[in-house]
Amino acid sequence: MVQSRRYLSWVLMAGALLVPAAVQAQIEANLSTYTGPNAKGYLAPLNEGLSAALQSGMYRSANVPKSGFHIRVEIPVSMLTFKDSDRTFMAQTEEGFFPPSEVEAPTVVGSTQAVYLDGQGGTQAVFPGGLDMNSLGLAAPQLTVGSFKGTQAILRFFAAQFGDEDMGDINFVGVGGRHSISQYFQSPVDIAASVMWQKLKVGGNLVDASALSFGAQASKAWSGLEPYLGISYDTLKTKVEYDYTGTPPSTVKVDLEDVNNVHLTAGVGFNLAFVHLYGEIGSAGRTVYAVGLSLGI
Secondary structure, three states, rough: HHHHHHOOEEEOOEEEOOOHHHHHEEEEHHHOOOOHHHHHHHHHHHHHHHHHOOOOOOOOOOOOOOOEEEEEEEEEEEEEOOHHHHHHHEEOOOOOOOOOOOOEEEEOOOOOOEEEOOHHHHHHEEEOOOOOEEEEEEEEEEEEEOOOOEEEEEEEEEEEEEOOOOOEEEEEEEEEEEEOHHHOOOOOOEEEEEEEEEEEEOOOEEEEEEEEEEEEEEOOOOEEEEEEEEEEEEEEEEEEEEEOOOEEEEOOOOOOEEEEEEEEEEEEEEEEEEEEEEEEEHHHHEEEEEEEEEOOO
């Protein structure tokens, strides 16, 4: 079990957080011993990783046709690895523990071993373990449709009810577009500007994340090969809601720290008639890799 967790990646299929129900239930159970400040530290690596992975693989070219009917189904897959510094955070003892103390505790991606701290008067603080995760993966199939005056629309959508109170419902939607900038002047490369908004809700109100990205891309096609570069400004806002089992029990609502990053991307596409393959590397607070398959015209 420990070995399987070590190489476990969180997979967002069709833009949704499809972790096994038992894993999600364990995260909720771990959070239930924390109030807001510790919950922020516990979930911080996942929040930052989600931002980088969710906003990767959204394009493979800056070529946006000026007119005509064009439709593509795309399946980008992003992957990043967690750093050693992601595995722990400085946690504070909760109310009722004496003397108030600070201890290095596992984050959600850290060791599965809980940390125990004994205090005065028989009090004991418990800092739950994590999932011992090394990586995070994302697959967010999208539909791209165009073109009208050099503009194309991008849609991501997924909704599911799993019939399991541990898993809950998953709702995901992404809406955006790209517009050709190079259509307005002579340019040796294609240039486009983009905007993308994405919303992810998992388990009712357990996770409620909103992502927004503004960017620009440039690419140049040569005999089937198309290198591309991109830059964007990405933001992610995440809210978490869970039941606290301490004294007194309560429902805890936490706004995680906003994630704001300049996202740099370099990649290359391989265009084969109706089939297009691409791979890229990006930097958005951490390094993220993406590969993809696109079908269409």
